[in-house]
C-alpha cells in the first residue's frame with residue numbers, strides 16, 4: 628500500500644547536490660522545510676549552491692566536500708552530517724563514446740562514481756538510518772537514467788553503471804523494508820544540466836538521436852517528479868510519458884506500489900503471451916508457469 632514519507636523538518640542528504648538535478652532537488656526540499664545536506668567534490672561549487680539555496684529559501688544547508696569513490700571520506704561526511712531520513716544518491720558522470728574507442732580508464736571512472744560510489748554512500752548511511760528514533764518511514768533514492776532501463780549506443784559503461792543501480796535497488800529494498808526504509812529508482816530522460824551541456828559537446832550523433840527520442844526535461848521538472856516519487860515511496864519513478872512506457876516495458880519483478888500498474892503490467896504480459904502463442908494451441912508454452920487460470924508467464 629502507498630506510504631507517505633514526509634520531508635518537512637527531516638534530514639535530506641543529497642550526493643551531487645551542487646549542480647543540476649541534485650541542486651534542483653536541494654532547492655525544492657529546502658523550500659518544503661527539509662534540513663538539507665549536500666555532498667560533492669568541489670567546495671567552491673558547494674558554497675555557491677549553499678548561497679543560492681540560502682537566497683531562495685532562506686534556509687541553511689550543510690555542505691561536505693568528498694569524493695564518493697573514497698569510502699572513508701564519505702563515511703566521515705555522513706557521520707558528521709548526522710542521521711539521515713532521506714538519502715538521495717544522485718552523483719553521476721557520463722562520458723558517451725563507442726566502447727571500441729573508449730579507454731578503460733573512462734569505463735572504470737563511470738562505474739566507480741555511478742555504481743561503486745553509490746555503494747559507498749549507502750553503506751555509510753544505512754547504519755544510522757536504521758537507528759533513527761522517529762517511527763516515520765525513511766527513503767533511499769537512487770537517481771538512475773532511462774539509459775538504465777534501455778541500453779543506448781555510446782552508453783555501454785554508463786548504461787552498465789545505471790543498470791547496476793537497478794539490481795542494487797531491488798535487492799536492497801528487500802533488506803531494508805523491515806526497517807520502514809523505502810527505495811526509489813528515478814529514471815530521468817535527457818535533462819538540462821551543466822553535466823548535460825558538457826556531454827552534448829562530445830556525444831556521438833546516434834546517441835543524441837536515440838536519447839533524444841525520449842525528449843528532454845528541465846532539472847527542476849525532474850526534481851519535482853523525483854521528490855513526489857520519494858515522498859510516495861514509489862520504487863520506480865518515471866519522469867515523463869516515454870519514461871512511463873519504458874517502466875512498463877522493463878517492469879521485471881520490481882515492487883509495484885499501485886494496483887493500476889499491476890493491472891497494466893498483467894495486461895501487457897497477457898497480450899505479449901497471446902502474441903507469441905498465436906497460431907499455437909491455447910496450451911501454455913513449454914516452460915510456461917501458470918500464475919492463474921488466466922495468465923501464463925514464460926520464465927527463461
Ligand SMILES: NC(=O)C1=CN([C@@H]2O[C@H](COP(=O)(O)OP(=O)(O)OC[C@H]3O[C@@H](n4cnc5c(N)ncnc54)[C@H](OP(=O)(O)O)[C@@H]3O)[C@@H](O)[C@H]2O)C=CC1
Pocket residue numbers: 642643644645646647648649666667668669670672693694695696717718719720721740744770771772773814815816817818819820821822823
Ligand atoms: N543530465 C542528464 O541528461 C541526466 C542525468 N541523469 C543522472 O542524474 C544525476 C545528476 O546528473 P546532472 O545533474 O546532469 O549532473 P551534473 O554534472 O550537473 O552534476 C553532477 C553532480 O555530481 C557531483 N559529482 C560528480 N562526481 C562526483 C564524485 N566522484 N563524488 C562526489 N560528487 C560527485 C558533481 O559535483 P563535483 O563535480 O564537484 O563532485 C555535481 O554536484 C547523475 O546520476 C546522472 O547520471 C540521468 C538522466 C539524465
Ligand SMILES: CCCCCCCCCCCCCCCC(=O)[C@@H](N)CO
Pocket residue numbers: 721772773774777779815816817818823826837838839840841869870872873876
Ligand atoms: C516503449 C518505450 C517507448 C519510449 C522509447 C524510448 C527510447 C529510449 C530512450 C533512452 C533515453 C536515454 C536518456 C539518457 C539520459 C542520460 O542519462 C544522459 N543524458 C546522461 O546523463
